[in-house]
Amino acid sequence: xxxxxxxxxxxxxxxxxxxxxxxxxxxxxxxxxxxxxxxxxxxxxxxxxxxxxxxxxxxxxxxxxxxxxxxxxxxxxxxxxxxxxxxxxxxxxxxxxxxxxxxxxxxxxxxxxxxxxxxxxxxxxxxxxxxxxxxxxxxxxxxxxxxxxxxxxxxxxxxxxxxxxxxxxxxxxxxxxxxxxxxxxxxxxxxxxxxxxxxxxxxxxxxxxxxxxxxxxxxxxxxxxxxxxxxxxxxxxxxxxxxxxxxxxxxxxxxxxxxxxxxxxxxxxxxxxxxxxxxxxxxxxxxxxxxxxxxxxxxxxxxxxxxxxxxxxxxxxxxxxxxxxxxxxxxxxxxxxxxxxxxxxxxxxxxxxxxxxxx
Amino acid sequence: xxxxxxxxxxxxxxxxxxxxxxxxxxxxxxxxxxxxxxxxxxxxxxxxxxxxxxxxxxxxxxxxxxxxxxxxxxxxxxxxxxxxxxxxxxxxxxxxxxxxxxxxxxxxxxxxxxxxxxxxxxxxxxxxxxxxxxxxxxxxxxxxxxxxxxxxxxxxxxxxxxxxxxxxxxxxxxxxxxxxxxxxxxxxxxxxxxxxxxxxxxxxxxxxxxxxxxxxxxxx
Numbered sequence: 001x002x003x004x005x006x007x008x009x010x011x012x013x014x015x016x017x018x019x020x021x022x023x024x025x026x027x028x029x030x031x032x033x034x035x036x037x038x039x040x041x042x043x044x045x046x047x048x049x050x051x052x053x054x055x056x057x058x059x060x061x062x063x064x065x066x067x068x069x070x071x072x073x074x075x076x077x078x079x080x081x082x083x084x085x086x087x088x089x090x091x092x093x094x095x096x097x098x099x100x101x102x103x104x105x106x107x108x109x110x111x112x113x114x115x116x117x118x119x120x121x122x123x124x125x126x127x128x129x130x131x132x133x134x135x136x137x138x139x140x141x142x143x144x145x146x147x148x149x150x151x152x153x154x155x156x157x158x159x160x161x162x163x164x165x166x167x168x169x170x171x172x173x174x175x176x177x178x179x180x181x182x183x184x185x186x187x188x189x190x191x192x193x194x195x196x197x198x199x200x201x202x203x204x205x206x207x208x209x210x211x212x213x214x215x216x217x218x219x220x221x222x223x224x225x226x227x228x229x230x231x232x233x234x235x236x237x238x239x240x241x242x243x244x245x246x247x248x249x250x251x252x253x254x255x256x257x258x259x260x261x262x263x264x265x266x267x268x269x270x271x272x273x274x275x276x277x278x279x280x281x282x283x284x285x286x287x288x289x290x291x292x293x294x295x296x297x298x299x300x301x302x303x304x305x306x307x308x309x310x311x312x313x314x315x316x317x318x319x320x321x322x323x324x325x326x327x328x329x330x331x332x333x334x335x336x337x338x339x340x341x342x343x344x345x346x347x348x349x350x351x352x353x354x355x356x357x358x359x
Numbered sequence: 360x361x362x363x364x365x366x367x368x369x370x371x372x373x374x375x376x377x378x379x380x381x382x383x384x385x386x387x388x389x390x391x392x393x394x395x396x397x398x399x400x401x402x403x404x405x406x407x408x409x410x411x412x413x414x415x416x417x418x419x420x421x422x423x424x425x426x427x428x429x430x431x432x433x434x435x436x437x438x439x440x441x442x443x444x445x446x447x448x449x450x451x452x453x454x455x456x457x458x459x460x461x462x463x464x465x466x467x468x469x470x471x472x473x474x475x476x477x478x479x480x481x482x483x484x485x486x487x488x489x490x491x492x493x494x495x496x497x498x499x500x501x502x503x504x505x506x507x508x509x510x511x512x513x514x515x516x517x518x519x520x521x522x523x524x525x526x527x528x529x530x531x532x533x534x535x536x537x538x539x540x541x542x543x544x545x546x547x548x549x550x551x552x553x554x555x556x557x558x559x560x561x562x563x564x565x566x567x568x569x570x571x572x573x574x575x576x577x578x579x
Binding site for chain 1: 419
């Protein structure tokens, strides 16, 4: 029996482009982005990255060089745009996630006092842009450099407070739309600068999840702004962004596709086979190894098994498939589990993908 | 009048389901003026309406904004009716107490707030600690208040271990048997609940009510 070569023959950038364009590639891409664990191997506490372009970039370079990440990322994430317009974010100096402690808009009238942020001056946006600059310079030729932004619905909730904002969808829809428009324009202001640096953009819109709002409200309040953001990102970066929405998104897949997103990132509650059938002709699928049960609480053996199950469902997606997680990588996930995922992509995902390789 | 009473209570329940705060207030005022028992109006009007809302939420007809609006209507009606509650004759029936909160390091409290609302309307007395609450504080409060259930939620993997810590501390202090521990939140699961030795895991707010009833032998 011939020994399978597990050496990559393409750079992560070439591989991703090939998958997205429907051309042959060496093996399935593995799209997991690593922050906290990369900080550990680089010897940089992750809370120091929040305030330093250099440390953010160093950590991401370690994620690629040492852990084998096939994409590097720096960006405002979920709270960043809200923070740049005046919401206050707290940064725990421990293994925990930053969170908003005070919102910028305490009364609807406060919205009129806010200004579209200057990405080179406001909040931590300059830090992200600085990190992107370094990453593009150092790795841009071979590794996709992405900037992650929140969808306008999530940003609006982070500017107003989620509960107040969700009530306003009923009580004051006109204000909700004004806030969403402001969130959109603030996000675009940042995206313009990130695009100039040569970064690609990914969108996450967790607050627009069907776990929180009805498909009807998604269409009315989240969709129009997401679509505008997606179109703008495509114009500015030359690539349709990926779109992640948490939870069971089955009822809004068609809407997610209609935003113009090129890649749908699906939570682990989703059956990839069902998504493939519904929207696989239109978008690349991305996911959906279980972040908690497998990556955080499981073993490398569990990771291999989960990866195989995802591959078995996604491998023949007409518009391509990227092995990744159903949501963000938990901070506490052991490094050996992350390595097992990359290993699974190399071992089971050789081109041309065959069902017999992972069943 | 009986007919009128039933009709008013039904309309009050409907006002809650229809998210109609003004109507809930108006009907509550009529109910008071008609001399209808406030307790009955809360139980058969407001709580019944909230129960329907909870069911619609489970059936994915309603979502979080709708539940928030329903609960606003319910609380608006409640503020009209509450001053008219007559002190119960004889031994007042003690409500079962539940201590609820979001674990330390986490400030996501929408889910917790919904669980609280639905448990409250099901007749439990809720001690809401809020968010970012240390494991020991859950235990101290449950002891002080003589609560039956400790309900803890988290939305993040980084704070999940805090749920296990509550149970570890209960065991260390040799009082694990005194309380039922109920957990919920996006990253946790039945498997995680089993692993840490929690008594139950609620996948959503409506389920939490059912499980609370089970844990307290049907008593609320």
